[in-house]
Amino acid sequence: MTERLATQFAFLAEVEKLKSVTRATPIHDASRPENSAEHSWTLALYALVLADQAAPGVDVLRAVRMLLIHDIVEIDVGDVPIHLANGTAHGSAEIQAAELAAAKRIFGILPKDMADEFQALWEEFEANETPTAIYAKSLDRTQPVLLNEQAGGGSWVDYDVQWEELETRVGTKIARGLPGVWDWVQARIRPWFDARGR
Amino acid sequence: MTERLATQFAFLAEVEKLKSVTRATPIHDASRPENSAEHSWTLALYALVLADQAAPGVDVLRAVRMLLIHDIVEIDVGDVPIHLANGTAHGSAEIQAAELAAAKRIFGILPKDMADEFQALWEEFEANETPTAIYAKSLDRTQPVLLNEQAGGGSWVDYDVQWEELETRVGTKIARGLPGVWDWVQARIRPWFDARGR
Numbered sequence: 001m002t003e004r005l006a007t008q009f010a011f012l013a014e015v016e017k018l019k020s021v022t023r024a025t026p027i028h029d030a031s032r033p034e035n036s037a038e039h040s041w042t043l044a045l046y047a048l049v050l051a052d053q054a055a056p057g058v059d060v061l062r063a064v065r066m067l068l069i070h071d072i073v074e075i076d077v078g079d080v081p082i083h084l085a086n087g088t089a090h091g092s093a094e095i096q097a098a099e100l101a102a103a104k105r106i107f108g109i110l111p112k113d114m115a116d117e118f119q120a121l122w123e124e125f126e127a128n129e130t131p132t133a134i135y136a137k138s139l140d141r142t143q144p145v146l147l148n149e150q151a152g153g154g155s156w157v158d159y160d161v162q163w164e165e166l167e168t169r170v171g172t173k174i175a176r177g178l179p180g181v182w183d184w185v186q187a188r189i190r191p192w193f194d195a196r197g198r
Numbered sequence: 199m200t201e202r203l204a205t206q207f208a209f210l211a212e213v214e215k216l217k218s219v220t221r222a223t224p225i226h227d228a229s230r231p232e233n234s235a236e237h238s239w240t241l242a243l244y245a246l247v248l249a250d251q252a253a254p255g256v257d258v259l260r261a262v263r264m265l266l267i268h269d270i271v272e273i274d275v276g277d278v279p280i281h282l283a284n285g286t287a288h289g290s291a292e293i294q295a296a297e298l299a300a301a302k303r304i305f306g307i308l309p310k311d312m313a314d315e316f317q318a319l320w321e322e323f324e325a326n327e328t329p330t331a332i333y334a335k336s337l338d339r340t341q342p343v344l345l346n347e348q349a350g351g352g353s354w355v356d357y358d359v360q361w362e363e364l365e366t367r368v369g370t371k372i373a374r375g376l377p378g379v380w381d382w383v384q385a386r387i388r389p390w391f392d393a394r395g396r
Contacts (some may be wrong), residue, residue: 002382004250005251005378005379005382006382008247008248009344009382009386011247012240012243012244012247012341012344013226013344013348015240015243016225016226016240016345016348017226019225019226019232019236020225020226020227020229027214027217027218028211028214028215028217028218029218031218034217035236037236037239037240038217038233038235038236038239040239041235041236041238041239041242041266042210042213042214042235044239044242044262044266045210045213045266045267046210048263048266049206049209049210049308049312050206052202053203061259061262064242064259064262064263064266065246065262068239068242068243068246068262069243110247114247143210146207146210146211147214150211150214180203181203184200184203184204184207188207
């Protein structure tokens with residue numbers, strides 16, 4: 001049991017590093033970039049708070065677990081902003097391969113049974129096919145949008161994002177799992193783009 | 199439904215502010231203080247990873263939910279370090295009253311049914327009586343200890359903490375819910391104190 005505990009704590013020490021991975025989105029008051037650890041916390045809360053928006057078949061607590069671990073691969077790969085390189089960098093084959101290797105390395109620190117469980121959760125999230133993964137992925141697209149709006153523009157300014165680009169890269173992903181949420185978010189943020197002729 | 203969504207998103211925007219509440223513990227590389235949002239993320243992971251250490255009767259996913267929201271009151275009250283004022287500040291009646299008012303204000307932003315649910319979760323955590331709350335509280339005491347050790351001393355240096363003080367203020371709380379974990383953690387960190395004659 002002591003050896004098992006040692007590997008569990010080795011994993012928990014390793015994932016502390018996610019606090020040093022910064023994202024394109026600033027925090028609420030635009031004072032600094034958000035990091036991927038605190039982003040993951042926010043998403044787990046999103047999953048709890050928006051549970052009544054989830055489609056039939058969604059396992060909300062499985063989505064919470066998924067969202068808690070979904071960005072751990074960024075310890076090795078870093079965060080790839082969704083609007084970087086006109087939206088072509090995020091999800092490229094190269095990044096996907098690097099993230100898979102990172103998942104195997106980092107989850108592999110855990111005892112075998114837990115490593116398999118976390119790996120399966122992460123792969124389900126990435127595949128984005130089960131109702132639970134689609135719910136989690138839609139939340140992962142929703143929070144940065146509202147945080148950008150709260151911070152006064154955030155990465156929309158940095159990457160000079162146009163409304164149509166946001167709709168394609170982000171809106172369609174939100175609407176897939178959470179159509180009612182996208183309607184609400186759209187009405188909320190559209191004025192920001194309209195006011196800037198974007 | 200739109201009005202309900204608006205209150206849910208108002209709550210999610212409010213809790214973004216937890217990212218600006220700093221703690222006494224530094225992050226892994228001692229480059230900056232940890233904040234309470236990323237701390238909460240780490241604890242939710244602790245609850246998942248150390249599930250096989252939980253006593254009978256612990257609901258691990260309830261502990262995860264508890265840990266995700268346990269520090270939200272700090273948006274109004276701030277973090278009260280465990281070693282501040284020789285350990286007398288943390289948990290004082292004054293702080294407890296302020297935290298209760300904060301819980302009512304912040305959870306009260308949510309629709310009534312969710313506000314009640316989050317308030318009950320938070321009160322269960324604070325009361326520290328159910329197996330699930332005791333498990334969650336023990337994890338909340340464990341992570342800062344290991345993070346201090348990872349960062350080279352952290353708040354033990356800042357507050358000149360002696361081994362006996364750590365044992366009283368922290369060790370007994372860890373051991374209450376996780377005796378095996380405290381045995382392991384103790385063996386791990388004791389050399390740090392011994393080497394400094396603390």
